[in-house]
Amino acid sequence: MKTCYINGVGCISTQNTFETEFLSEVTLNETENVLFANQPSYKEFIPPAMIRRMAKGVKMGIAASTKALKEANLDLPDAIITGTGMGCVEDSEKFLKAILDNNEQFLTPTSFIQSTHNTVGGQIALGLQCKGYNFTYVNGAVSFETALLDAKMQVENEEANNVLIGGVDETSSHTLELFKLINIIKSEADKPYSVVTPNSKGVVFSEGASFFVLENEKKDNSYASVQAVSIMSALEMDEVQDYIGTFLAAHDLKPSDIDAVVLGNNGDSEFDGYYDSTKTMFEATPQVFYKHLSGEYNTASSFGFWVACNIIKNQELPEIVSLNSLKKEKYTTVLLYNQYRGKDHSLIVLKNAKT
Amino acid sequence: MEALKQELKSKIIEVLNLEDIAVEDINDNDALFGDGLGLDSIDALELIVLLDKEYGIKLTDPKDGKAIFESIETMSKYIAANRTK
Known part of the structure; x- marks a missing residue:
């Protein structure tokens, strides 16, 4: 493969x-x-x-x-x-x-x-x-x-x-x-x-x-590789951690393996709990947000994907997208989580192409 | 007739969204299709609807369109002779 x-x-x-x-x-x-x-x-x-x-x-x-x-x-x-x-x-x-x-x-x-x-x-x-x-x-x-x-x-x-x-x-x-x-x-x-x-x-x-x-070919200018993608149509707030944990385990990953987690926080107080729940799994991990820059739309997560690609390629997490001020020396494995109004949950794992 | 030509040019620019073209850029005898304004078959359908909606003219035979839509001059003459509103 x-x-x-x-x-x-x-x-x-x-x-x-x-x-x-x-x-x-x-x-x-x-x-x-x-x-x-x-x-x-x-x-x-x-x-x-x-x-x-x-x-x-x-x-x-x-x-x-x-x-x-x-x-x-x-x-x-x-x-x-x-x-x-x-x-x-x-x-x-x-x-x-x-x-x-x-x-x-x-x-x-x-x-x-x-x-x-x-x-x-x-x-x-x-x-x-x-x-x-x-x-x-x-x-x-x-x-x-x-x-x-x-x-x-x-x-x-x-x-x-x-x-x-x-x-x-x-x-x-x-x-x-x-x-x-x-x-x-x-x-x-x-x-x-x-x-x-x-x-x-x-x-x-x-x-x-x-x-x-x-x-299917690694090049000098490769941003990252796409390791895993998961989609879930609906989840309760108390099911998110299990969803993420199961997804990571299925790909031989633990939360501590993640070098940055890119979250789709969009400022909706009604559904922000999904992200709060996710953040508690990654308290020691650099957290990234982006919808304060992009706004929200159905494919805003592709902007988040673009942000994650650039963080991995540049090996730098810009202050403007840093949610908890934590930084890492290397950004090898990045997890993206997004949901909209409690539905359409997605997880993506990107990996540095040079590793 | 001159007012009708100006009105027609303005409506064509608006309906066909000809962004970089002004009324004064279109000469009365310029070809609307092909080498002139470069309109295409979708534009032809838009012009048929324009005749119907704005001037109450229904083109029953599409073959007539070729001569009618040759230029602003031919279009305005046809409209002046056949308009119902």
Whole structure:
């Protein structure tokens, strides 16, 4: 069985992660309950005639995947696997609004064509002329992890030598309004917003795209290897420690083997207990958080994956993502844990590719 | 007729999201498809809907579209002669 190495990354987020070195320029937010992605100039990546029809998620996906492929020095992947929670919700809204506004008449094709969840994966493949395996997972907050699991198995079992994977989600005005109405998004009255010490329900909502090239070959520029992935649809708070302990044991690991644990704390006081429970298992381990930088969205864990990849490659844990101020000399084995509203739990183990 | 041409150019830019093109960049006799504005078959469908929605013109025979959508000049003449709103 082959090992699955991460050899290229590309990230578009609310921070300037696309054009700068790893977290060298960050802005902390405590006052906005919706954050929008920092959009690069897309003209370098997408022909103008195509840009005009593309929604934000498609453009973010194409640019982030282009960067990941370039880093991995790969022109054409064997497979493209995308994860998205909401898909191209902007064009879905346009299309549905047109149906209502025009009394089910005068429906135009453009927004319909790009309203499906697999538009991002499809457009990336069209741009690359990649006719290989192309799949999009729409599994809520484990959409990215499901894509990762599929890719890992394909690489390990030599069904593919290299796979482009990514998590992408975009915001859209009507959906944001609905999320505010049902308190998925924090209310204005709850300012200032904090991820570390949350005092209110809901999250700061956001968007972004993180893409990665996975290959069965270790290279000089490899970030890490993907050792293990686990997905669990629902858990009670008192079941988390058992879930993590069993997962680690299944891979011959103990909590003390973990050099850093990357947690998906999103500032939702209702569900923060899952992370509190996890932290007690790793009190002597450097703890990392990232959603104060990325905001929350269904594939925000792909931003966390990007953070973990960079910590391992750089062997440095930046202060801005350090939750308990502990540091280690070496970051060999990193565990990621994420959940959203008590559902869609995921665990990932990454290992330094150089060990 | 001049006002209709300007209105048509503006609507085409808006509907087709032609980001880098202004009304004054489109000449009345420029080809809309192919070498001119570079529109494609999806744009043709958008233009058919535009005629119906904005001017009450239903194109029953798609073959007519080729001549009607040749340029702003041909489109505006067709609209002026056939519009119902």
